[in-house]
Amino acid sequence: MSQFVRFTIDGTECMATRGQYLVDAAKENGIYVPTLCNYPGVKPKGGCRICTVRVNGKLMTACTTPVAEGMNIECDVKDIVELRKSIIELLFIEGNHFCPACEKSGNCELQALAYRFRMLVPRFPYQFPLRKVDASHPRIIKEQNRCILCKRCIRAIKDEHGKSIFAYRRRSLSVEVVVDPKLGKQLTEELAQKAMDVCPVGSIIVKEKGFITPIGERKYDNAPIGSDIENMQITTL
Amino acid sequence: MKTAVRKILDKYSKDKTRLMDILIDVQSEFGFIPRDITVEIADDLGMSEVDVDQTISFYHFFSQKPRGRYQIFLNNSAVANMMGQAEVALTFMKELGIKINEVTPDGLVGLFETSCIGMNDQEPAAIINNHIFTKLTPFRAKEIVRDIKEGKSMDDMVVADYGDGENRSDLIKSVVTNNIRKLGPILDRNYKVGQAIEKITKMTPEQVIDEVKKSNIRGRGGAGFPTGLKWEFCRNAAGEKKYIFCNADEGEPGTFKDRVILTERPRLLFEGMVVAGYAVGATEGILYIRHEYKYLQQYLESILAKARETNYLGKNIQGKKGFNFEIRIQFGAGAYVCGEESALIESAEGKRGEPRDRPPFPVEKGYMDMPTVVNNVETLCSVVKVILNGGDWYKSFGTTESTGTKLLSISGDCKFPGVYEVAWGFSINDILDMVGTGKDEVQAIQVGGPSGAIIAANEFNRILGYEDLATGGSLIIVGKNREILNDLVLNFTEFFIEESCGSCSTCRIVPTLLKDKLVKILNARGVKQDIDDMVDWGRILKASRCGLGQTAANPILSSIKNFRHLYEEKIQKNKIFDSGFDLSAAVKESCKATGRIPNI
Numbered sequence: 001m002s003q004f005v006r007f008t009i010d011g012t013e014c015m016a017t018r019g020q021y022l023v024d025a026a027k028e029n030g031i032y033v034p035t036l037c038n039y040p041g042v043k044p045k046g047g048c049r050i051c052t053v054r055v056n057g058k059l060m061t062a063c064t065t066p067v068a069e070g071m072n073i074e075c076d077v078k079d080i081v082e083l084r085k086s087i088i089e090l091l092f093i094e095g096n097h098f099c100p101a102c103e104k105s106g107n108c109e110l111q112a113l114a115y116r117f118r119m120l121v122p123r124f125p126y127q128f129p130l131r132k133v134d135a136s137h138p139r140i141i142k143e144q145n146r147c148i149l150c151k152r153c154i155r156a157i158k159d160e161h162g163k164s165i166f167a168y169r170r171r172s173l174s175v176e177v178v179v180d181p182k183l184g185k186q187l188t189e190e191l192a193q194k195a196m197d198v199c200p201v202g203s204i205i206v207k208e209k210g211f212i213t214p215i216g217e218r219k220y221d222n223a224p225i226g227s228d229i230e231n232m233q234i235t236t237l
Numbered sequence: 238m239k240t241a242v243r244k245i246l247d248k249y250s251k252d253k254t255r256l257m258d259i260l261i262d263v264q265s266e267f268g269f270i271p272r273d274i275t276v277e278i279a280d281d282l283g284m285s286e287v288d289v290d291q292t293i294s295f296y297h298f299f300s301q302k303p304r305g306r307y308q309i310f311l312n313n314s315a316v317a318n319m320m321g322q323a324e325v326a327l328t329f330m331k332e333l334g335i336k337i338n339e340v341t342p343d344g345l346v347g348l349f350e351t352s353c354i355g356m357n358d359q360e361p362a363a364i365i366n367n368h369i370f371t372k373l374t375p376f377r378a379k380e381i382v383r384d385i386k387e388g389k390s391m392d393d394m395v396v397a398d399y400g401d402g403e404n405r406s407d408l409i410k411s412v413v414t415n416n417i418r419k420l421g422p423i424l425d426r427n428y429k430v431g432q433a434i435e436k437i438t439k440m441t442p443e444q445v446i447d448e449v450k451k452s453n454i455r456g457r458g459g460a461g462f463p464t465g466l467k468w469e470f471c472r473n474a475a476g477e478k479k480y481i482f483c484n485a486d487e488g489e490p491g492t493f494k495d496r497v498i499l500t501e502r503p504r505l506l507f508e509g510m511v512v513a514g515y516a517v518g519a520t521e522g523i524l525y526i527r528h529e530y531k532y533l534q535q536y537l538e539s540i541l542a543k544a545r546e547t548n549y550l551g552k553n554i555q556g557k558k559g560f561n562f563e564i565r566i567q568f569g570a571g572a573y574v575c576g577e578e579s580a581l582i583e584s585a586e587g588k589r590g591e592p593r594d595r596p597p598f599p600v601e602k603g604y605m606d607m608p609t610v611v612n613n614v615e616t617l618c619s620v621v622k623v624i625l626n627g628g629d630w631y632k633s634f635g636t637t638e639s640t641g642t643k644l645l646s647i648s649g650d651c652k653f654p655g656v657y658e659v660a661w662g663f664s665i666n667d668i669l670d671m672v673g674t675g676k677d678e679v680q681a682i683q684v685g686g687p688s689g690a691i692i693a694a695n696e697f698n699r700i701l702g703y704e705d706l707a708t709g710g711s712l713i714i715v716g717k718n719r720e721i722l723n724d725l726v727l728n729f730t731e732f733f734i735e736e737s738c739g740s741c742s743t744c745r746i747v748p749t750l751l752k753d754k755l756v757k758i759l760n761a762r763g764v765k766q767d768i769d770d771m772v773d774w775g776r777i778l779k780a781s782r783c784g785l786g787q788t789a790a791n792p793i794l795s796s797i798k799n800f801r802h803l804y805e806e807k808i809q810k811n812k813i814f815d816s817g818f819d820l821s822a823a824v825k826e827s828c829k830a831t832g833r834i835p836n837i
Contacts, residue, residue, distance in 0.1 A: 090746045166287070
């Protein structure tokens, strides 16, 4: 069996290493598949559904599906782009996201995706949920109003024994990501920073570090999310 | 307190994959799971508190606050409501002086609601301290409250005669009735234990798989994947250990046939698991049963013990060297989504019942990351008959596409609710005749539970089968006087909201938005745009990870498709927009407090 597989994305012939996740395989071919709950180096968990593509006629998440020979992938097609946009809107109306007052503005992936998808007013009614801010831990603030429940922190941040510091609580609409009362107190400076970096939105903020990078010099201040992949020089395999 | 917890932890060898069992035992010992015990469990299992907490807080039957010495769970399924649940609930509330989700101040009784408990043919029903109470009336509710206050034991609270068949046996002693209305080749009473096992000891595993493939039997849980193929994939998958799961989590509102099999034909089911184990090369079977059926535990354990004694389980089964198979029972703790096979596996590993991403499929990487077959109760029972009588015999029932028979759970507005075994290809019209319901009395039929479809009389000539109306077997008959949108569609949509695991953005958020639209229409504030929005927004759910999310809009979408006039009757014809927001109601309280008159 060859190490490489051939497949198409929106008709473009692509090539990638067998078993690679679609999102990475697309990236190597200079094609950006929008993601939100996915994080490099962390086991994917297909939660946000934004990377949904149509593989051989079936909706699949690009972050969890390994690429296979002959796959016919639809990515940048009207109904799927519309689906992604509606998911971004859903995440906005589900929580309380006030970008101008948020420490993460400009570094926020949700905000950047909203710009990329030209979201104006969400089609869904705002839910205005009553959520709390957990500032009880010495190094971090867990801002539940902004949490999009992507599980990145849950999956990426563990203590030295592999124990979870962040976890889901409850289910359905009342699900939330909470911080372990004991381990949250022992969080090192390094892990706290990592947690903030892993969070795609402003739900995990290291105390007194929120505005270290000035507005205007932040990740998505000058170029839209995904443009780094689209402008990448492709090295042929 | 400490010693009791220690004992429970030791019972499961401090194995964190047995967290469900540990928590079930703690919940039953203390009536709830106190925080200090959560911390103790976490420390002993080498987990963080939030990791234990995320499992506890996921399941409906676990509680972190005291829920009373008597915990009453009233079923709030659509059929329970149709049969008068509201009156019963009101009586309980009045007699106890509490509302739903409250506990009496003396800590004696807690009153809660729960999703369908698999008793749709004998509603209204309730679970009190793991005992089932059926056919409740306001009178009966008063009696129960009186008995509780008098401190009667659970056994003494049962005033009716025990149900039929094994429900009367010493190890069950329940008022639940089987209501088997039609026997067929699977439920057939001439079953003799062990014949299939004896037969396969003379066959190779490949021959067993071939026979099952020949029968063309497809999974009976609803998805309809060919069973023989599933077994073959698992047999061919690499893994040092393989597992057979029986999915007895039947949570689809309106289905209860697995409960009847578990009561009347458990030996047949276990034999099916052994056959599957032999075919696949698995050495361990796990029967995952919903918590609602806890009352069957002792009975099922006794049957497993007997099977071990007679060497239908254990080592070198029936003298066949190397044919080893064991079965253990795993209870759930109240979560519909655990009926999804990968969520069920997660749950059996002690975690939240969140579906996994596929691929990989369980046959490659399932329980403990090992190749795993998950089969429905009915599928495993059917396989025993396939082995005994041959695949060709099995194919003589049903249609070309859908071979064999299907157990139907029929409830709602009909004379004879219960379990019927019919060959695939049976039409809805035949079903109505069979259950004693005139066509002029029926408004609609909900086929396949909330995740299925609601159909009207013009489709009653359709047949049950994978080629037409595929179903896991739940059929709810809806009489002429029912308000479909309120009694069924709203109830089902609330069910999906309650039962979402919450991990996909789509399934977590969209059903609530749909429900709000539906309520707006029911409140006569809807406009045509609301119907269009529901159709558009419902489609978003197709991008969800599992079947629950993908079908969560089905009650709304299928009723808009087949009963659109019910929506159109309720919307405002002269308006194109209505915010649905009632300003005068919203400011009523503050106006009262300040003595102002709303300026609207």
